[in-house]
Amino acid sequence: MADGLERPPPEERKRDPGQGNRALENGTQNTASYQAAESERQAAILIGSDAAVYEAYPIKRHRSTKREVWQRRLHLYGIVHKMRPMTVRQVFYQATVHEIVEKTDAGYAKVQTDLVVMRKDGMLPYDWIADNTRWQRKLETFSSVEQALQDTARFYRKALWADADAYVEVWLEKDALAGVVYPVTELYDVPLMVARGYASLSFLHSAAEHINILDVPAYIYHLGDFDPSGVNAGEKIEETLRELAPDAEIHFERLAVTPEQIAAWDLPTRPTKTSDTRSKGFGDISVELDAIEPDDLRNLVQAALEEHLPQRQFEVLKAAEESERRIIGQLVAGLGAA
Numbered sequence: 001m002a003d004g005l006e007r008p009p010p011e012e013r014k015r016d017p018g019q020g021n022r023a024l025e026n027g028t029q030n031t032a033s034y035q036a037a038e039s040e041r042q043a044a045i046l047i048g049s050d051a052a053v054y055e056a057y058p059i060k061r062h063r064s065t066k067r068e069v070w071q072r073r074l075h076l077y078g079i080v081h082k083m084r085p086m087t088v089r090q091v092f093y094q095a096t097v098h099e100i101v102e103k104t105d106a107g108y109a110k111v112q113t114d115l116v117v118m119r120k121d122g123m124l125p126y127d128w129i130a131d132n133t134r135w136q137r138k139l140e141t142f143s144s145v146e147q148a149l150q151d152t153a154r155f156y157r158k159a160l161w162a163d164a165d166a167y168v169e170v171w172l173e174k175d176a177l178a179g180v181v182y183p184v185t186e187l188y189d190v191p192l193m194v195a196r197g198y199a200s201l202s203f204l205h206s207a208a209e210h211i212n213i214l215d216v217p218a219y220i221y222h223l224g225d226f227d228p229s230g231v232n233a234g235e236k237i238e239e240t241l242r243e244l245a246p247d248a249e250i251h252f253e254r255l256a257v258t259p260e261q262i263a264a265w266d267l268p269t270r271p272t273k274t275s276d277t278r279s280k281g282f283g284d285i286s287v288e289l290d291a292i293e294p295d296d297l298r299n300l301v302q303a304a305l306e307e308h309l310p311q312r313q314f315e316v317l318k319a320a321e322e323s324e325r326r327i328i329g330q331l332v333a334g335l336g337a338a
Contacts, residue, residue: 169192224256226259227288268291
């Protein structure tokens with residue numbers, strides 16, 4: 001299309017069979033009809049209606065009216081409600097795919113501003129938007145020995161990979177997406193290595209030292225942008241790990257973004273930056289990791305991990321973990337009563 005925006009297949013653009021959208025989009029409707037349509041729209045979104053979330057939204061090039069801003073925010077709510085947690089940039093990409101905003105800096109600014117207002121107004125829970133680029137360091141402390149023991153019991157985790165025949169790590173190019181992927185890696189007890197583009201030599205050396213002493217094969221899954229630097233960054237991670245851990249058996253796989261995913265999911269693209277010194281011969285289009293729907297990204301990671309820790313084995317280990325947690329809790333309770 002003229003704006004370069006990649007659209008989802010027609011079958012994925014579901015239409016709302018109700019009257020709400022027509023009332024919202026028709027400026028000639030009277031106030032009562034509009035208010036009724038707004039109520040219908042909000043109810044549809046709050047119960048998770050795909051039709052409310054994914055209907056194409058007419059992009060406005062002029063200054064938005066209050067009604068248009070409210071309608072846009074309802075659409076954004078629907079997207080985040082379905083795919084949370086998401087980064088701001090992921091919300092922006094989904095908003096462009098579903099024609100809620102234009103794929104420009106101005107469109108990104110609208111989404112960014114709307115998400116701030118929606119969170120401050122209580123329309124959107126804060127923890128639905130992930131931001132792992134800012135964090136704090138603080139030593140964990142306890143008010144008493146009893147509290148320390150209680151916390152140990154409550155947060156006890158079993159080492160799920162202690163007897164596995166493989167070691168697995170997930171490497172992520174973008175720090176901002178860590179909060180999107182971490183729920184899966186945390187559940188499966190797998191290290192999430194955030195490289196932030198090109199990983200530093202110190203970070204790579206630390207990772208390689210651990211891999212080099214393993215007595216099982218190491219499987220490294222990399223998630224990064226499909227652009228000259230994003231692809232090259234993954235290649236450099238693999239090259240350096242092999243160099244620094246010469247005795248290890250390393251299997252390295254680029255999990256995302258791949259050309260096959262771009263085609264299969266009709267991911268939104270951008271022109272490859274000619275200013276990138278690695279762009280020669282790469283191709284005309286690039287795709288950011290943020291363009292993949294959060295659920296698809298999490299499913300990719302989970303499927304990779306289950307190649308080495310099948311679901312049935314995982315469930316057995318988690319059941320054992322819960323049993324051991326209860327035992328520790330009973331021991332702590334017994335100490336407190338003594």
